[in-house]
Amino acid sequence: MKGLVLDAKWDPRPDYKVSDWEKETGKAISGNNVWRYPKLEVREWPDPELGPHDVLLEVQACGVCGSDMHFYETDEDGYILYPGLTKFPTILGHEFSSKVVEVGPEVTMLKVGDYVTTEEMIWCGRCTPCRNGYPNHCENLEEIGFTIPGAFAKYIAVDEKFCWKVDGILERHGLEKGVELAALTEPTTVAYNGIFERGGGIRPGHYAAVFGTGPIGLAAVGLLEAAGAGRIVAFEVSPERRELAKLVGADYVYDPREVAPHEVMMALSKGEGFNMMVEAAGAPQLTVPEMEKSLAINGKIVQIGRAAQRVPMFLEVLQVRRSQVFGAQGHSGHETFPNVIRMVASGRLDLSPIITARYKLDDTVEAIAKATERKDGKIIVRPQW
Numbered sequence: 001m002k003g004l005v006l007d008a009k010w011d012p013r014p015d016y017k018v019s020d021w022e023k024e025t026g027k028a029i030s031g032n033n034v035w036r037y038p039k040l041e042v043r044e045w046p047d048p049e050l051g052p053h054d055v056l057l058e059v060q061a062c063g064v065c066g067s068d069m070h071f072y073e074t075d076e077d078g079y080i081l082y083p084g085l086t087k088f089p090t091i092l093g094h095e096f097s098s099k100v101v102e103v104g105p106e107v108t109m110l111k112v113g114d115y116v117t118t119e120e121m122i123w124c125g126r127c128t129p130c131r132n133g134y135p136n137h138c139e140n141l142e143e144i145g146f147t148i149p150g151a152f153a154k155y156i157a158v159d160e161k162f163c164w165k166v167d168g169i170l171e172r173h174g175l176e177k178g179v180e181l182a183a184l185t186e187p188t189t190v191a192y193n194g195i196f197e198r199g200g201g202i203r204p205g206h207y208a209a210v211f212g213t214g215p216i217g218l219a220a221v222g223l224l225e226a227a228g229a230g231r232i233v234a235f236e237v238s239p240e241r242r243e244l245a246k247l248v249g250a251d252y253v254y255d256p257r258e259v260a261p262h263e264v265m266m267a268l269s270k271g272e273g274f275n276m277m278v279e280a281a282g283a284p285q286l287t288v289p290e291m292e293k294s295l296a297i298n299g300k301i302v303q304i305g306r307a308a309q310r311v312p313m314f315l316e317v318l319q320v321r322r323s324q325v326f327g328a329q330g331h332s333g334h335e336t337f338p339n340v341i342r343m344v345a346s347g348r349l350d351l352s353p354i355i356t357a358r359y360k361l362d363d364t365v366e367a368i369a370k371a372t373e374r375k376d377g378k379i380i381v382r383p384q385w
C-alpha cells in the first residue's frame with residue numbers, strides 16, 4: 001500500500017548521550033537530538049498485518065498536526081525540530097477517522113463496516129502509571145505516526161481497544177462531513193484533557209483566554225464556548241487564525257504583539273481577572289508572564305503547548321490569587337474520547353470551520369509544506385480520494 005514515509009538518519013548530536021534503552025529499541029526519546037536529514041515521501045510500504053486483537057482500518061481522513069510540520073522542518077544542523085519519542089522510518093499521521101474493513105479473531109467490540117476514530121497513544125495497560133489510571137504517562141508508550149506506522153496511508157492496523165465508534169457523528173453530519181469531523185477528535189481530546197480533566201474545567205460564566213489558536217487552541221476555544229464561558233478571548237499572531245478563532249466562539253481576538261494581553265484581560269474582566277487561561281502557543285516564556293498578571297481568584301493556567309523553555313514565575317500570585325497551574329499531556333482515559341464524540345454528535349461542538357484545506361494522499365508532502373505557513377486551521381488528507 002501507499003503511505004507518507006518519513007526516513008531520517010540516526011546521527012546523535014555529539015553532546016547527546018544515547019541511553020542503552022535507545023540503542024536497544026532504536027527509539028529516540030528526544031527526536032531533535034538524534035534524527036538528522038529527514039526525507040518525506042509518499043511511497044510503497046508493506047501492508048499492515050493483523051494481530052488477534054487488531055482491526056484493519058481503511059483511513060477516511062487524517063489531519064496534519066503541528067508535530068508533522070516539525071518533522072519536515074529542520075534546524076541549521078539538519079536535525080528535525082520535533083523533540084519527542086520517535087522511531088524511523090515510519091508512516092506519519094495520527095489524527096484520523098476510518099472504517100473497519102477486517103477484524104482479528106479475538107476482536108469483540110467492533111465489526112466490519114464500523115466507523116471509528118483512534119487514540120494516538122498506544123498505552124500498555126500493564127505498567128504502574130497505566131494501572132494507576134494514568135495512561136497518558138505510560139512507561140511503555142508507542143505512538144501512532146511517531147514510533148509505529150500512522151494514518152497518512154490507505155490502511156492501518158490497530159488494537160480495537162484504542163478505537164472509538166463515531167456513528168453518532170456520522171448520523172448527525174452525514175458521511176463526508178462526518179469523517180472529517182471525526183478526524184478532529186484527536187486534537188480536540190488533547191484540549192479537553194487539559195481544560196477539563198487536568199484543569200478541572202470552568203463554571204458557566206467564567207472568563208477564559210486561549211493563547212495560540214493553532215488547531216489545539218481552536219479546539220480549546222470551541223470547548224470553552226460549549227462549556228458556557230462568559231467571555232472568551234484569543235491571542236494569536238496569525239490574522240487568518242484569529243478569524244478562525246472567532247468562527248468557533250472567541251468573543252475577542254488580539255495579536256499579542258500589538259497589545260499587552262494582561263491589560264486586555266484585566267480590562268475585559270473589569271479588574272476581576274480571568275478564570276481559565278490555556279497555553280496552546282508553545283511559548284510559555286512569553287504567555288505565562290501575561291497570564292500570571294491576570295489571574296482571577298481561584299484562576300487556572302493550563303499548559304498544553306510544548307516548549308523546552310524555563311519560565312520565571314512569581315509564585316506569590318498563586319497564593320494571593322488562590323490560583324494554580326496545571327500541566328497537561330495526552331488524551332487517553334478519563335472519558336475524554338467518548339465525551340468529545342458526544343459533543344460533536346449533539347452539535348454542541350462544531351469545529352468544521354477550522355478545516356481550511358484538503359489533499360489527496362499523493363499530495364501529503366505538499367499538505368505538510370502548506371501547514372508550515374502557519375496560516376491554516378486544520379489541513380485534512382483524504383487517503384481514499
Ligand SMILES: [Zn+2]
Pocket residue numbers: 065066067094095187
Ligand atoms: Zn497531533
Ligand SMILES: [Zn+2]
Pocket residue numbers: 123124125126127128129130131137138139140141
Ligand atoms: Zn503503560
